[in-house]
Structure formats: structure tokens, C-alpha cells
Amino acid sequence: MERCLRLLLLLLGSGLGSAFYLPGLAPVSFCEEQKVKDNCKSQIELLVNRLDSAESVLPYEYDAFDFCKDENERHPSENLGQVLFGERIASSPYKFTFNKNETCQKVCQKTYDPKSGVSALDFIKKGIQLNYQHHWIIDNMPVTWCYYFEDGQKYCSPGFPVGCTITADGRVKDACVINSEFNKKDTIYLFNHVDIIITYHSGKDENWDGARLVAARLEPKSYKHTGDKAIKCEGPPMEIPKDLTSKFQITYSYSVIFQENDTIKWASRWDYILESMQHTNIQWFSIMNSLVIVLFLSGMVAMIMLRTLHKDIARYNQIDSSEDAQEEFGWKLVHGDIFRPPMKGMLLSVFLGQGTQIFIMTFITLFLACLGFLSPANRGALMTCAVVLWVLLGTPAGYVSARMYKTFGGERWKSNVLLTALLCPGIIFADFFVMNVILLAKGSSAAIPFGTLVAILAMWFGISVPLTFLGAYFGFKERAIEHPVRTNQIPRQIPTQSFFTKPFPGIIMGGILPFGCIFIQLFFILNSIWITTGGGGPS
Incomplete structure (x- = not known):
């Protein structure tokens, strides 16, 4: 039986190899x-x-x-x-x-x-x-x-x-x-x-x-x-x-x-x-340089955290008197507040769900493009693939959002599901609609016909929204994620912060370097995949 199956697979493989063409x-x-x-x-x-x-x-x-x-x-x-x-x-x-x-x-x-x-x-x-x-x-x-x-x-x-x-x-x-x-x-x-x-x-x-x-x-x-x-x-x-x-x-x-x-x-x-x-070739040296920088920074931050925790643990082990044991320092000062639900838990869970949906869509699209299924010769295939995948990936978005919201202790599950299904796509569609009106007024060919807008809305509300509800149903049925450390009932008072530790400067300083590295990589990769039309003549 096994030999017959092997022979059948071999015949099918040879037949497909001689007659198969990419779409x-x-x-x-x-x-x-x-x-x-x-x-x-x-x-x-x-x-x-x-x-x-x-x-x-x-x-x-x-x-x-x-x-x-x-x-x-x-x-x-x-x-x-x-x-x-x-x-x-x-x-x-x-x-x-x-x-x-x-x-x-x-x-x-x-x-x-x-x-x-x-x-x-x-x-x-x-x-x-x-x-x-x-x-x-x-x-x-x-x-x-x-x-x-x-x-x-x-x-x-x-x-x-x-x-x-x-x-x-x-x-x-x-x-x-x-x-x-x-x-x-x-x-x-x-x-x-x-x-x-x-x-x-x-x-x-x-x-x-x-x-x-x-x-x-x-x-x-x-x-x-x-x-x-x-x-x-x-x-x-x-x-x-x-x-x-x-x-x-x-x-x-x-x-x-x-x-x-x-x-x-x-x-x-x-x-x-x-x-x-030349600008469509993937710059492997730049990508490797960016990866090395990101890995070096990640390793440096990890070493700092490990050294800090190691000093705290060593200090705990050297405690002699009960008076010293009552005094908290280092990790013990914050361990009871690490897993405290965030103030904007609803928005965070919604963004996590939408981010999961976009991440999976991007990964599958790039994977298919690298395999050659989204060749430039097949015009419009890349965008079609991305839109269809986004519509079909409403289930993981609803599941991740509902599971995280339940972990945060949220109770307004209906609002969570509706925001996951409508907030980010609604903002993008509103922006898209306004720009489309401007393009129509200018007579540009980039303007989308009314029938296509209706089709996109039908795909959104007819497929993506129900799948998001389905994912949220399974997410709320799951148990909330258990925390390894119990949260204190009374939040610890946050001391006065210096300018460099405030949210906005921290976001700029902590995020600009990783964002720059990732942007360099995606710029060359996506430019090589998307390039189907080029610039003008010499100047």
C-alpha cells in the first residue's frame, strides 16, 4: 500500500510540474x-x-x-x-x-x-x-x-x-x-x-x-x-x-x-x-547592520535587567535582622504593581487584537510574495491578497482582544467586540473616503468607484465583523491569563519623574532607534516586492 501511494504521489508531482503555472x-x-x-x-x-x-x-x-x-x-x-x-x-x-x-x-x-x-x-x-x-x-x-x-x-x-x-x-x-x-x-x-x-x-x-x-x-x-x-x-x-x-x-x-x-x-x-x-535590490548589508544593532541593544537591556535583579536577589540573601527584612527595595517595590490592569485596558486590548490581525496578514502576504505567487506580472494580486487576508483574519483579532480584555478584568465585553471590529477599520475607511472624494473632485484615476466602496463595506460587515465576533466568543470562553505575582490592592505612589523618564521623551528615545532599523529593512524589502512601475526619465 505504501509503495502504491508513493507511486501515485510521484505521478501527480510530475504531472503538476509540467503543467502548473502561477496565477x-x-x-x-x-x-x-x-x-x-x-x-x-x-x-x-x-x-x-x-x-x-x-x-x-x-x-x-x-x-x-x-x-x-x-x-x-x-x-x-x-x-x-x-x-x-x-x-x-x-x-x-x-x-x-x-x-x-x-x-x-x-x-x-x-x-x-x-x-x-x-x-x-x-x-x-x-x-x-x-x-x-x-x-x-x-x-x-x-x-x-x-x-x-x-x-x-x-x-x-x-x-x-x-x-x-x-x-x-x-x-x-x-x-x-x-x-x-x-x-x-x-x-x-x-x-x-x-x-x-x-x-x-x-x-x-x-x-x-x-x-x-x-x-x-x-x-x-x-x-x-x-x-x-x-x-x-x-x-x-x-x-x-x-x-x-x-x-x-x-x-x-x-x-x-x-x-x-x-x-x-x-x-x-x-x-x-x-x-x-538599483533601488529595488535588497540591501542585505544594511539589513544585517540593522539586525546587529537591534540584537546588541536588546542584549544590553537584558544584561542591565539581569544585573539589577541579581543584585536584588543577592541583597535579599544577605539580610540578617528582621528590621532589614521589613524594608522593601529593588524589585520588591514594584512587584505588586507590575500586573495591575492599565488605565486604558479597553483601548490596549483593541489595539492588540488589530495588531495581531495586521501582523498575520503582513507575514502571510510577504511569504506568498517571496514564493512568487504575487509576481508583478499578476497586477493587483498583492493588494487583493492583503485585503482578502485581512478580512478573513478577523477571528484572531477578536480572540486576542477578548482574551486580553478579560485578563484586565473588563466587563463591557460588547463594547470590546464592537471596538475591535469597527474602531481601527472605521478610522482608516473614513480617511480613505475623504481622500477618495478629493480624488473624484480632481478627476484622478486613483478615485475608487462607488461600487467598489460598497463591495469593501460588504466584505467588512459581512465577513470580517462576524469573524471578529466569533473570535471574541472563544476568547471570552477561555480562562483569564494567570499572573505569576499577586497585585497589591493599594497602588504604590509613583515618585516625581524627571524629564527623561516622562512618557513622551521615553517613547521618542526608546522607540526611534528600533523603528529606524525596522524601517530600513522594510523599505528595501517592500520596495523590491512592490516595484511594478518606475520613475521618469533623466533630469
Whole structure:
């Protein structure tokens, strides 16, 4: 029987090993137009995401700007995480056929006149001045703009700017450094042309049909196109006038080139993006340095406490007379007040319950992210996972809060359960709602639709709150935590404290160093996990 079970597990393992893909990461095969099959398509679709900027906190949808739009615009299904992050992915008029190179293809032409086109053109100019970035997607992979710094270091950004500016004093800003033709003072240039290079793995000597895309790069350019039909991608750059006094036209175009590269595996196609971003690498030296500092401080505090207790115990053992025995000192002065219930026992128990819920949620989310289940290719999966885990972890929050409140001797158990379920989430949701109203008023794509807010409320009150009540039920059924030392009925009078021992200075001095160490660690770790979109161009 045991040998049969082993054989069955081996067969299942081999079958899963050859057919298992992480969620959202299944590869897509492409072939030439005359070789299309059921599992191999020829049309490559370019999707557009929101535009954002490091100089502004407000992201905008692609449709908020007057760019070329798809006549039959589609919005791929979005999960909860994408909606909360404000990602608005839509189809675009940029359509490619696999392995078919195209040069200087016209996409659309926009016309602005002084009567009706001023506002749309001004919005584009404002986006250029704030260095807003396009974010395009091909085959669930960001289209990157790669350039070199002065020291020869290559950087690949998963976004490219709408345009660039030259200030009135002749200072070159943002991406205008890439072309010496951008030299007019007090001028705004628009990138209305892109050269796209799509790299693919041909699939030779592999067990799949067709080719798979492994990289998508582009280079933004600016051309002042002339003519309505036949256009040439050459000539002076596209300048946007400061004041619109006559009819003004902008023609958008693109060129696409396909390149074969069988050395890059499909599973590692994100590597060139992550490796070029130095700030996304986990700084192990800094983390180890922080850990050593925390361990050293903890050990130092533990040694001080042990030495103090050891002196007290040695002094107790040296007592000779009964008069000395009646005099209390050291640990005996405070041992009867150590486990006295706190003045704000209700709030402390509520915060302990909510902290437990958030801690378990964070730990599981980071664990799944490290395993690769929350890959950047699966957009919005990280936030979706975090929200769902938080909702499902109401039981430990209610249990810890109720158990601690019972230990403190509390009797208002109904208030405890309600505060555990509603206090912290209510504050966060109220803040979230106010910011969402502001984003709606500004027309930002980060604003959450009303239906999503209702869905979040339904998850909160329909799942999290009942689970919190369930956890609190089991918590109150348990016995209170027994203290190793009996508490005195009369509290000991606290002597006058110096400035350094008062609560606020003590919190600052005692907490700033551990907080700094933990912040350094989490900054590098979370930055490496969350980095799916990057900053702008060179400046």
C-alpha cells in the first residue's frame, strides 16, 4: 500500500510540474499571420495604463489626455487590487502583427483650434511640465524605455514621458537631454512618435508552438509631421505653442521592429528591468547592520535587567535582622504593581487584537510574495491578497482582544467586540473616503468607484465583523491569563519623574532607534516586492 501511494504521489508531482503555472503568469505563444493556430496567435495588442508623475500625487487615466484612442475601446477585467491602486488598463489603437516590421505608421491626427481646443492642449502641456509618464503593456509586460546615465550605467524605466520642456533661462529639463535638437528656450516639446523594439524567443528546441515575447522596449521621439496621409519620421521636433492663436495639428506615429533572441528565457523576461533598477535590490548589508544593532541593544537591556535583579536577589540573601527584612527595595517595590490592569485596558486590548490581525496578514502576504505567487506580472494580486487576508483574519483579532480584555478584568465585553471590529477599520475607511472624494473632485484615476466602496463595506460587515465576533466568543470562553505575582490592592505612589523618564521623551528615545532599523529593512524589502512601475526619465 505504501509503495502504491508513493507511486501515485510521484505521478501527480510530475504531472503538476509540467503543467502548473502561477496565477496570471501563463505564457502566450505568437506566430506569423499565415501560421496561426488555436494555441498561437499573430495579433499583438498594446494596452495603455494610467499616467503618473513623481512631481504630482494625482494619476490620470489615459483617456483624460487627448491622445489617440481605440475606436472599439475595451477595458480588461480588473481585480480588487487594481481598482484600489487606481490602475485603469484599456486597449489602444496601436496594433501589431507578429514578426511584421513597420516604419513610420500613422496612428491618428489631432486638431486644435483657438475656440474649442485650448483646454485639451493646455492639459497636455500641464502633463508635460509635471513630467507625466505613459505606462504601456504588451503581453502583460511593461514596455520599457532604456537609456544610459553619464557614468555609462543603463537604466530601464517601465514608463516614458509625454514630453519635455526647456525653461526660459535655457535649462534642459527631464527627457530633453536625449536630443540636442531640443534647444529652444521656453519651449514645450511633445513625444508624438515611438520606435518600438519587440524581442521574442523563437521556441526552437522547446516544447511549445510559436514564439514568446521576452522584452518590449521603445524610444520616444518628436517629429513635426507634415501632410495628412504620407508622413515622414524626420525633421524638426514637435513644439507645442504657448498660446493657441490658429489651428494646430498633432500627428501621432510609430515604428515597430521584431528581434529574435533565444538566450532570454520567458520565465526570466522581467530580469533586465529589475536588474537595472538599483533601488529595488535588497540591501542585505544594511539589513544585517540593522539586525546587529537591534540584537546588541536588546542584549544590553537584558544584561542591565539581569544585573539589577541579581543584585536584588543577592541583597535579599544577605539580610540578617528582621528590621532589614521589613524594608522593601529593588524589585520588591514594584512587584505588586507590575500586573495591575492599565488605565486604558479597553483601548490596549483593541489595539492588540488589530495588531495581531495586521501582523498575520503582513507575514502571510510577504511569504506568498517571496514564493512568487504575487509576481508583478499578476497586477493587483498583492493588494487583493492583503485585503482578502485581512478580512478573513478577523477571528484572531477578536480572540486576542477578548482574551486580553478579560485578563484586565473588563466587563463591557460588547463594547470590546464592537471596538475591535469597527474602531481601527472605521478610522482608516473614513480617511480613505475623504481622500477618495478629493480624488473624484480632481478627476484622478486613483478615485475608487462607488461600487467598489460598497463591495469593501460588504466584505467588512459581512465577513470580517462576524469573524471578529466569533473570535471574541472563544476568547471570552477561555480562562483569564494567570499572573505569576499577586497585585497589591493599594497602588504604590509613583515618585516625581524627571524629564527623561516622562512618557513622551521615553517613547521618542526608546522607540526611534528600533523603528529606524525596522524601517530600513522594510523599505528595501517592500520596495523590491512592490516595484511594478518606475520613475521618469533623466533630469
